[in-house]
Amino acid sequence: MQLDLGPQPVQGAQAMRALGRRLARQLHAGDVLALVGDLGAGKTTLVRGLCTALGVAADDVSSPTFALCNVYQGTSLQIAHMDLYRLESADDLAAAGLDEWLAAPDALCLIEWPEVARPVLPPTTLWLELTTVGNGRVVVQRQR
């Protein structure tokens, strides 16, 4: 699926949240969105915008760096927000509950630092790459 990512570059956190809201209109339960990008690239900011558009309070959305997985209840679906930065190998993925969330038909999976999970992510996974350019960010879709 080709995503509409809107105007680029994305200048400022507010515009990044707006991109998240734009993506929320294009995603459905069962989708997996992998967010590739360095620390500070705006992954969590994008997730915050996306989740608020689905009925989650903005304050509830936080980086799951230590929890591995935060679960939010949206208006019509559950959102599993994962951050796999601290995982060293695919063997540790069970700790994040990744398999269960990938199999959950009524959940949307949003994954920061997804590379370690690449072998187990479905071929339908939507890959976005976020890159810092000057004061803004460029967001592109990659074919895995």
Ligand SMILES: Nc1ncnc2c1ncn2[C@@H]1O[C@H](COP(=O)(O)OP(=O)(O)O)[C@@H](O)[C@H]1O
């Ligand atoms: N498009 C953007 N332009 C400028 N700053 C941004 C943009 N998106 C996010 N930021 C800022 O970058 C910082 C890191 O954002 P964050 O979402 O935590 O990154 P990540 O989760 O990728 O580490 C925050 O201060 C955030 O406000």
Ligand SMILES: [Mg+2]
């Ligand atoms: Mg983050």
